[in-house]
Amino acid sequence: MDVNIDRELLMQVARSSLHTKLAPALAEQLTSIVVDAVLTIQREGKQIDLFMVEIMSMLHKTAADTKLIKGLVLDHGARHPGMLKYQDNCHILICNVSLEYEKTELNSGFFYASPEEREKMVQAERRFVQERVEKIIAFKESVCTDEKSGFVVINQKGIDPQALDLLCRAGIVALRRAKRRNMERLALACGGYAVNSVDDLEPECLGYAGKVYETVLGEDKYTFVEDVTNPFSCTVLIKGPNAHTVAQIKDAVRDGLRAVKNTIEDGTALPRRRCRVLALGQADGVQEDRERQDPPRCRGLCPGPADHPQDACRQLGL
Structure with missing residues (x-):
């Protein structure tokens, strides 16, 4: 669906990508780093070149010390x-x-x-x-x-x-x-x-x-x-105690950068599957048909839209 590209939307896209590969706390920390990195290299009228984001790794300290450097x-x-x-x-x-x-x-x-x-x-x-x-x-x-x-x-x-x-x-x-x-x-x-x-x-x-x-x-x-x-170039400095942690973060950051870049260039975003199901469930007449056709046990296993938080559809991904 077509969306209005702003920082909040890009944060949701990056969050959706990073949460599939990293622990929630670390993914939340890297979300703003990924978005700021893409916005730094973005130039009006030119295609975004992700090679202008240098991904540097250091076997030092912990993964929580990963940061964005607007420089090189x-x-x-x-x-x-x-x-x-x-x-x-x-x-x-x-x-x-x-x-x-x-x-x-x-x-x-x-x-x-x-x-x-x-x-x-x-x-x-x-x-x-x-x-x-x-x-x-x-x-x-x-x-x-x-x-x-x-x-x-x-x-x-x-x-x-x-x-x-x-x-x-x-x-x-x-x-x-x-x-x-x-x-x-x-x-x-x-x-x-x-x-x-x-x-x-x-x-x-x-x-x-x-x-x-x-x-x-x-x-x-x-x-x-x-x-x-x-600056129109920056560095994501990845830190970690071992090579496995650094490689895992590096892979997640690359995927997050591509997701944010594609969202900016395409101007569209695809909601998560659960969001689409909830949106269909909220359509006129669907809830009544469901209550009439689904047995009680099925309704217990598959809760309706009222059982989900109101902002459940706000998480967007690609």
């Missing part, structure tokens, strides 16, 4: 031990630029006759990467005029140790080898856009986050990008 959680941290673990008022540069020396695709050989020539060859190889790093550092100094501002580089390609050391000395936090999907999510969550070259960098390409910090859990590192303005 990356499953890795900075690769230099001297980089800051917490920054406020961060400018975020999203780039797909190689900051490491790469071998040529063609087979080639270079020969030298003395140690001095070899040193010159090494410096020439490093100069190519160093010039790119220096451009990023100069761009950071032109943008971050306030000492309280931070600067974060999230790169899809690699960053070698020498480049990481230069960035660390300039007060820049750098993350390398980010997932391609996370590059899309970062642009939607923080603003700005991904760049493929460090030439002619402009402030418009930068995103912004109120805080960026790193969390260490055992041998794993997680980077949180939070306090973003008007």
Whole structure:
């Protein structure tokens, strides 16, 4: 049936989906998380892309600690031990630029006759990467005029140790080898856009986050990008004491996200089977025929509409 799409209806749809897979208390908690996640990524005039909801899991604490982060959680941290673990008022540069020396695709050989020539060859190889790093550092100094501002580089390609050391000395936090999907999510969550070259960098390409910090859990590192303005991407951070609990919650959340997405796009909802039976039972003449035809024992096993709560038909599902 056609319905008026509002938050209350979406809550009922998500609740119907989650209650089929999780305990009632946990399902109620995740209902608002699922609805808010879909509403966050919804953009007027565009199809809802559930890939913009990052589902991140951590074997930590209990399932009740699962939460929605209107930002992004990356499953890795900075690769230099001297980089800051917490920054406020961060400018975020999203780039797909190689900051490491790469071998040529063609087979080639270079020969030298003395140690001095070899040193010159090494410096020439490093100069190519160093010039790119220096451009990023100069761009950071032109943008971050306030000492309280931070600067974060999230790169899809690699960053070698020498480049990481230069960035660390300039007060820049750098993350390398980010997932391609996370590059899309970062642009939607923080603003700005991904760049493929460090030439002619402009402030418009930068995103912004109120805080960026790193969390260490055992041998794993997680980077949180939070306090973003008007995000169109988010992260559902699932926590649990064991892998089975996390997998169960993850499966339920995915189903809930699809149910809410389908309801928004279709503009219709299908009541539960019990609701349809109750609606038919309340039609004119049905109650009289039932009382006349059903034996007393059958009426006792199948109570009529009067025996159900008034809001029994309000639970909707797909």
